[in-house]
Amino acid sequence: MKMESKILGILGGGQLGRMSALAAAPLGISTHIYCPEENCPASLVTDRFTMAKYEDESDLKAFADSVDVISYEFENIPLETIRFLQKYKPVYPDDRLLEVSQNRLKEKQFLNDIGIQTAPWAPAYKAQDIDEVMARWGAEKCIIKTARFGYDGKGQIKHSVSDNSSKSWAKLSTEEAVIEGIIDFAYEVSAIIARDTFGKSAVFPVALNNHKNHILSETVVPAPIPDQLAVQARHMVETIADKIGLVGVLALELFVTKDGQIVANEIAPRTHNSGHWTMDACNVSQFEQHVRAVCGLPVRQPQQHSGVTMVNLIGDDVKDLPRYYAMDNACIHLYGKTEVREGRKMGHVNLLKKL
Numbered sequence: 461m462k463m464e465s466k467i468l469g470i471l472g473g474g475q476l477g478r479m480s481a482l483a484a485a486p487l488g489i490s491t492h493i494y495c496p497e498e499n500c501p502a503s504l505v506t507d508r509f510t511m512a513k514y515e516d517e518s519d520l521k522a523f524a525d526s527v528d529v530i531s532y533e534f535e536n537i538p539l540e541t542i543r544f545l546q547k548y549k550p551v552y553p554d555d556r557l558l559e560v561s562q563n564r565l566k567e568k569q570f571l572n573d574i575g576i577q578t579a580p581w582a583p584a585y586k587a588q589d590i591d592e593v594m595a596r597w598g599a600e601k602c603i604i605k606t607a608r609f610g611y612d613g614k615g616q617i618k619h620s621v622s623d624n625s626s627k628s629w630a631k632l633s634t635e636e637a638v639i640e641g642i643i644d645f646a647y648e649v650s651a652i653i654a655r656d657t658f659g660k661s662a663v664f665p666v667a668l669n670n671h672k673n674h675i676l677s678e679t680v681v682p683a684p685i686p687d688q689l690a691v692q693a694r695h696m697v698e699t700i701a702d703k704i705g706l707v708g709v710l711a712l713e714l715f716v717t718k719d720g721q722i723v724a725n726e727i728a729p730r731t732h733n734s735g736h737w738t739m740d741a742c743n744v745s746q747f748e749q750h751v752r753a754v755c756g757l758p759v760r761q762p763q764q765h766s767g768v769t770m771v772n773l774i775g776d777d778v779k780d781l782p783r784y785y786a787m788d789n790a791c792i793h794l795y796g797k798t799e800v801r802e803g804r805k806m807g808h809v810n811l812l813k814k815l
Contacts, residue, residue, distance in 0.1 A: 465490045466755050467507075469527030469549070471514070471541070473500030475795040475805065476731050476747075477533035479739070481506045483747035489755055494523045501796040502533070514541045524548035531708060531754045535561050535729050536609055552707040552754040553729045560704070561729045564607050564638045574703050576696050577723045579715070580641035583607075587629035593639045594621055604628060607636040618642075643723060645715035649683055650734040651697040654749035654759040655706040661698060662749065662759045664742070666690045667734045669713075672774075675803060679734045679770040681741065682815075685716065692722050700727065709750040711735065733772065733805075740791040740810040741768035767813040773806045784809050 466489050470477045473495030481491040482505055492508040493500075503509040508526070512519035514537060523545075524530065530551045532542070535558060542555045560570045568581045582593045584604065594602060599621070606615035619628045629637075648669045655661045668683035669676055683690065697712040711732030713725040735746035744760040752759050773780070778800060784790040794807035 466529070467492055467527045468751065468755055469494060469523055469530040470502065470506075470533055471495075471530065471537050472533035473497060473502040473509075474533055475501050475797075475807075477502035478505055478795060479736075479745075479747045479793070480531075480533060480731065480751060483745055484751045484755075487748070487751060487755075487757070489751060492523065492527050494520075504796045514538050517544060520544055521548065529754055529756075531750070532558075533730060550754075553710070554705075554707070557704045557706065557710070557727075557729045561727045562608055563636075564605055564726075565636070567727055568638060571700075571724050571727075574699055576699065577721075578725070579643045579723060582639045584629075584637040584639050585635065587625040590619060590625040590628065590639060594619075597641060599641060601642050603640045603642060604632060605638050605640065606632050606634040607638055608634075643715050644718055646718045647685075647716050648713060648725070649685060649689070649693055649716060649722075650679075650711055650713050650732065651693040652709060652711045652732055652735045652738075652746055653697045653701050653706070654709045654746070654753050655701045656753040656759045657707055657756050658758060660759055661701055661706075662761050663694045663697060664735060664738060664746065664762045665764050666693045667737065669734050673803070675772070675774055675805075676733045677772055677774070679737055681737050681764065681768050681770075686720075689716060689720070689722055696722075696724060708753050709735075709746055733808075734770075736793070736808050737768045737770040737810055738762070739793065741766040741812055764815070767815045769811045769813075771809045771811060773808060775800060775802045775804055775806070778806045787811070789813065 468489050469492045471494050473493050478501040484491050490507040493502045493506040494510045496513050498511050530549050542551050545551050560566050565583050568578050571578050601620050604619050650667050652664045666683045668680045670678050709731050711728040715723050731746045731750050738745040743763045749759050789812045791810040
């Protein structure tokens with residue numbers, strides 16, 4: 461008897477792709493990474509690697525022919541690439557979710573349409589729109605974000621009524637943006653859900669997130685928040701997954717206001733930095749869940765067995781590695797990146813404790 465290995469194609473070669481490939485191997489699933497960058501983190505651990513552009517239809521077709529199913533590790537893959545590949549192989553999550561999550565205007569509208577509250581928002585296509593929206597809201601300050609290609613605080617600026625709107629607009633270098641009202645929030649949480657091809661869903665415990673310079677610094681689970689808020693967060697992410705027909709993993713970032721309200725911030729149609737704790741403090745990681753879901757296996761019900769604080773190693777934080785290596789409760793995950801740069805995620809550490 462010869463066992464056959466299903467082959468998972470992954471678009472993108474960053475750390476999320478790397479950790480997905482590592483999670484696939486114990487399940488007997490091979491991976492083929494497709495990325496335009498050589499020596500990317502995922503290329504170092506995969507069974508097969510193709511370095512090619514996301515717009516190259518010839519290479520994309522060859523990639524599709526070599527795999528059984530396709531997924532992606534970040535949401536800025538061109539939508540046209542996903543739609544091209546869907547002609548040949550299943551792609552999860554599909555183009556509908558990617559289209560929503562790639563554009564903040566579509567994302568906000570989608571969330572509001574299914575009954576999920578967000579910060580007040582309005583579209584902007586020119587500098588004059590900023591002044592008109594702030595006057596209509598009677599606001600002193602707002603946040604302006606590019607509709608596309610923003611993450612870790614990039615592609616956004618704070619704007620005050622006393623600022624020059626033309627200068628603020630020019631800084632974003634965009635033709636389409638979203639103006640958001642500033643939420644007086646107490647903290648940020650995230651909820652991560654996995655949903656398989658059988659329609660079965662599994663939600664991880666809600667996480668509390670802390671940021672430095674707009675980049676996730678640490679995640680604490682269980683989140684020290686009221687049970688009612690955790691239930692609301694779970695319900696919101698379940699609603700999104702069901703409405704969009706999710707297959708794979710999805711994360712929802714949420715703000716909890718100082719008066720105890722919970723509002724959605726952003727959707728991530730993929731595994732998420734705030735879910736890295738699952739690799740060591742849970743019976744199943746978010747990466748295994750994602751691989752299971754897209755490859756036609758049932759997702760598992762998460763059971764957290766340890767309290768955990770996930771610490772991101774950003775830039776020079778890797779200098780702290782000797783300290784972590786000496787700690788009995790530190791589970792270290794490095795991403796195979798050799799060049800240290802400011803703001804670059806080099807790895808993470810899960811610090812475990814008893815529940």
